[in-house]
Amino acid sequence: MNDAMSIPHLIINASGVVQAVMLLLLLGSLLSWVVIFQRTFVMRRARNAHRRFEDRFWSGVDLNELYRETPSEQETLGAEHIFRAGFREFNRLLPKTRSPQAILDGVQRSMRVAWSREEDRLNLHLVFLATVASSSPYIGLFGTVWGIMGSFQSLSMAQQATLATVAPWIAEALIATAMGLFAAIPAVIFYNRLSAESSRLLGKYEDFAEEFHSILHRNLQGRGDAAAG
Amino acid sequence: MARHQRRVGYGLPLLLAIALHLGILVISVIRFPAAEQEPPNRSIVQATLVSTETATDRAQRAEEAKSAAQAAKQAEEEAARQQAEEEARQAERERQAQQAEKQAAEAEAREAARQVAEQASEEAERRAAEAEREAERQRQAEEEARRQREAEEQRQREAEEQRQREAEVQRQREAEEQRQREAEEQRQREAEEQRQREAEEQRQREAEEQRQREAEEQRQREAEEQRQREAEEQRQREAEAERQRQAEEQRQREAEAERQRQAEEQRRREAEAERQRQAEEQRRREEAASRAAEAAQQGLDQAIAGESESVANSAQAEEAANGFINLVRQAVEQAWAIPPNVTGNATAEIRVRLGPSGELFAASIGRSSGDSAFDRSALQAVRAAAPFAELRELPSSVQRQYREFNLRFKPGDIR
Numbered sequence: 001m002n003d004a005m006s007i008p009h010l011i012i013n014a015s016g017v018v019q020a021v022m023l024l025l026l027l028g029s030l031l032s033w034v035v036i037f038q039r040t041f042v043m044r045r046a047r048n049a050h051r052r053f054e055d056r057f058w059s060g061v062d063l064n065e066l067y068r069e070t071p072s073e074q075e076t077l078g079a080e081h082i083f084r085a086g087f088r089e090f091n092r093l094l095p096k097t098r099s100p101q102a103i104l105d106g107v108q109r110s111m112r113v114a115w116s117r118e119e120d121r122l123n124l125h126l127v128f129l130a131t132v133a134s135s136s137p138y139i140g141l142f143g144t145v146w147g148i149m150g151s152f153q154s155l156s157m158a159q160q161a162t163l164a165t166v167a168p169w170i171a172e173a174l175i176a177t178a179m180g181l182f183a184a185i186p187a188v189i190f191y192n193r194l195s196a197e198s199s200r201l202l203g204k205y206e207d208f209a210e211e212f213h214s215i216l217h218r219n220l221q222g223r224g225d226a227a228a229g
Numbered sequence: 230m231a232r233h234q235r236r237v238g239y240g241l242p243l244l245l246a247i248a249l250h251l252g253i254l255v256i257s258v259i260r261f262p263a264a265e266q267e268p269p270n271r272s273i274v275q276a277t278l279v280s281t282e283t284a285t286d287r288a289q290r291a292e293e294a295k296s297a298a299q300a301a302k303q304a305e306e307e308a309a310r311q312q313a314e315e316e317a318r319q320a321e322r323e324r325q326a327q328q329a330e331k332q333a334a335e336a337e338a339r340e341a342a343r344q345v346a347e348q349a350s351e352e353a354e355r356r357a358a359e360a361e362r363e364a365e366r367q368r369q370a371e372e373e374a375r376r377q378r379e380a381e382e383q384r385q386r387e388a389e390e391q392r393q394r395e396a397e398v399q400r401q402r403e404a405e406e407q408r409q410r411e412a413e414e415q416r417q418r419e420a421e422e423q424r425q426r427e428a429e430e431q432r433q434r435e436a437e438e439q440r441q442r443e444a445e446e447q448r449q450r451e452a453e454e455q456r457q458r459e460a461e462e463q464r465q466r467e468a469e470a471e472r473q474r475q476a477e478e479q480r481q482r483e484a485e486a487e488r489q490r491q492a493e494e495q496r497r498r499e500a501e502a503e504r505q506r507q508a509e510e511q512r513r514r515e516e517a518a519s520r521a522a523e524a525a526q527q528g529l530d531q532a533i534a535g536e537s538e539s540v541a542n543s544a545q546a547e548e549a550a551n552g553f554i555n556l557v558r559q560a561v562e563q564a565w566a567i568p569p570n571v572t573g574n575a576t577a578e579i580r581v582r583l584g585p586s587g588e589l590f591a592a593s594i595g596r597s598s599g600d601s602a603f604d605r606s607a608l609q610a611v612r613a614a615a616p617f618a619e620l621r622e623l624p625s626s627v628q629r630q631y632r633e634f635n636l637r638f639k640p641g642d643i644r
Contacts, residue, residue, distance in 0.1 A: 007257050030246050037242030045237060160563045182253075 010172040015150050021143030021176050025136055029183035032132040035125040036190040043197045046078050046122065050204060053080045057208075063087060063215075078118060078201070079208045085114035086209070090216055100220035107216055111209045118205055122198040126191060133187035140180020147173025328402070335395055342388045349381055546627040553631060556619045565610035567640050568602040575600055577607045577638045585628070589615035595635050607638040 011022060057066065057079075067087050070076060076084055089110035093103045151169025158165045356374060478485060578596035583589060592611045594604050620628060 008254075026250070030250060033246030033249055034239060034242045037245045038237055038239055041237045041242065160560075162563050163566075164563075 014172040018143045018147045025179040028132045032187040039194045082114045086111040129191040136180040136183040140177040143176025144173045560614035564613035579636045587617040587620035
């Protein structure tokens, strides 16, 4: 293949619409990769943070101490966020009501809100990845169809139809499809992987919330018994 | 703690994504120039007519052919003449042979007659002796003798007749020979007369020439004499004038200056006249020269005009042919699919023969490039590009010239 048929040369020589499609696809590919990298980092950190927090939580430390370790103005993430939301609600409700059911209901509600926030945080931009993954093949296909239309138009002007007159057009048209697939394939793969990881993390958060809820419930039962006794 | 720096920014992922794309781009750019070592796919066909002949060349060839035909005709005529002569000679020989045969037959007949006569006489003598000896059978003998005599007479008569016939034949032959001889003599005489006439003419011509020469000489001599006489007269006149002038000088020394002046004037005038005459002669000579030059120029112009006309004709034909060649080249070029792995300087020559309406009669490899795949691709290109219907648009004079040509295939980069 000579220089005339190299990919950069073909891209430069393509028609305007095809060039716009290629630019769009390049942008989508770039952004999807940004999302992929960022989400990967986020997921890894969330996973590490969750492991660390669980180790700490189940190390037998006093919950009040654990709560006080982190300043309240600092934003926390993941399971810690859920723990802090639930424990803060528990501490706020404990002096106001004597009904353990009401306290547990409030704690559960606040923990559900925190979990929902965590879910939102983890799934951020994954929708963009899904969009790129599903739409970029079509965009690339559009560019290809447009380029082939142009090639046939030029073919109608040519005296004799040979492969040499059509080949550059088709090559540059097919580059659009290639770029669409180039953007879509990693997006699909990483979307599946990241969303799986996110749901696994969210499942872990849910498990933690249930466990914490049961701990608080045990505590309240003991206190209720003590108050009654 | 790690928990305090949990927020993940977008800077690092962006950098990473850009780096990834740049890496892919660089890989694609670097790998493709590496693959550039493959031969270029698109190439040009250098279709060159190799077997074109110029018009003048054709004319020359036609002339050559004509002269060859003439020579052949002459040779044929000569052969025919020789054959006729030979035939005539043979006929004569045959005639001579016949004559000899006839003569031989005659001689034989004569001899036979003589022998017969001798034998008869001998027999008669013998019989007479027998008759004398045999008196008893005299009558019989007489009768026999008479019969014999009669037979002899008969034989003699026959012989005579034979002789007469022979003599007649002889006479006829002689007459014929006489006639032939006369004809020959006549011919000789005529030839002689011819020769005499020619000689006479020659002599007359020579005499005339002689006379002319003499007359010319005479004229020259007369002219010379005239000139000499004039010169002498002139000289005498000049001498007289000199003498007179001297006398005058002696006599009139005072008027010398005047006379000298007059003489000078006279001389000047004469010189002037002389100069004028010379100038006139010069002019006349120049005019003649210019006329000759003009005539030569006209001849040259005509020659140039003819030449330029022929050149224009050939140029027109060549133009049309060039258009045709371009069309053929374009068609073949478009139909040509070069096989991969062809070296840049491979050259194949395809000999193409076309029908009168441009259809392909035959395409063969004139000079192989050494690469059979390349040769085959060139052949296929020619076959795919046929028919070349543009041939019919050519002037008919050139058409035949382009019915057969060579195409040279050479791969090279178009861009």
